[in-house]
Amino acid sequence: MTDATTPISKGRILVVDDQRNMRATTALLLKGFGYTVSEAGTGEEALAVLAKGQVDLLLTDLKMEPMDGLTLLKRGLEVSPRLQAILMTAFGSIENAVEAMRLGACDYITKPFKDSELRYRVERALEHSKLQMAVSNFATEFYQNHNLSALVGRSQAMRDLTTRLMRVAQSDATVLIQGESGTGKELVARALHTHSRRNGRPFVPVNCAAISETLLESELFGHAKGAFTGAVKTRRGLFEEADGGTLFIDEVTETSPTFQSKLLRTLQDGEVRRVGESTAMRVDARIAAATNRDIELEVREKRFRQDLYYRLNVVMLRVPPLRERLEDVPALAEHFLQRSNARSPRPRRLSATAVEHLMTYNFPGNVRELENLVEQAAALAEADELLPEDFPLRPQSRVLPAAASGLPPTDARAGSPESSGPTLAEVVEEAERRAIVQSLERHGVDLARVADELGVSSTTLWRKMKRLNLRPPVGAPRE
Structure with a gap:
């Protein structure tokens, strides 16, 4: 609680x-209230102060020459977008207030004003600023964990995935996420939820492979008291928990045909019937399902219901394995290392040779394997700089197949048992070439956007x- 003697x-x-x-009078008054105050006699002087980034609140007169208060407000917000501003005017009118608010002012005050009125408006503006900062910090932390920032990567495969994700996020369409184990399917589901209109409601995950079939039905649909041995009280299921939000059903192909039939009925009717109850209740949960199997093969082999497959596969999101986007390995490794450093008293750093070493690997365990490798290296390395020897890689996955890089084998390599795939330099060069060409196709002559x-x-x-012998588009500015 704030002490009465403290502002x-x-x-x-x-x-x-x-x-x-x-x-001078206004500045003296504000200093008496406990604020740090600086002064400016013109708009240009004020902009010079704002450019230093040491102002929380701009209190400016409206009628000034040559730059008036509205112009200063507009230019000041360009310099400092989060700046709070109050306009002072002796010509108070609805028009001036509306225009000031439209441009971004949080309040205005008419001269002459009482000391108490000024103090109240200043305190309210700065409290609003603190609230905005708190919300921004919370949002940043949340988005780092669950938003697209968690989907690290600049490869074309990841750009395609995020573009498709953003398109479907605002709808309520059921999404089927397919990808190998360790590719980050739950991260994709969380990002989908975060960007949907349901992001203020729960995101509820369930892993079908981790729960026995006898318990899975109760877990998802809930149960009534006495429905089975051990059901000592009525329990809500995860469908109910996710009402209004998103239910993420992971490893959906691990379920039995009997359970699949009950799940299909729930998705079709939008109703849940708890185990042991005869009445159903309406639920409104968006469904995102995921599998690491070839679900179409599961359907052909009669291990997964075709009608449930069509119900789930309204929109398919395929998460690429890491071997298909090796150009993302450096960014991912740095991301995991920074996260490890935040929990460690001894920060580490990646050497260039360690990154090159990692990029020769196929990562059968995908992104999860890379994360584990980085955490292990950070925990066990003797030096602060992580070296190739700190990353033990499985021998059978050390050589990158030519097909994974898109490079055809050359005659020179074909005859060498030691060179069944491209060299590291060729892999990196081809990845750079592909990324640059694709970006040039999107942005044309705007090389600044390509570079960004x-x-x-x-x-x-x-x-x-120049090194890759790529010519700039016709009309592009020269170096």
């Missing part, structure tokens, strides 16, 4: 007024294009 809120305020006496998308400077982009 309710403190902050850094910039007072702007071309009338020196008014400016690829995460390199314009100079580096030019150097790589």
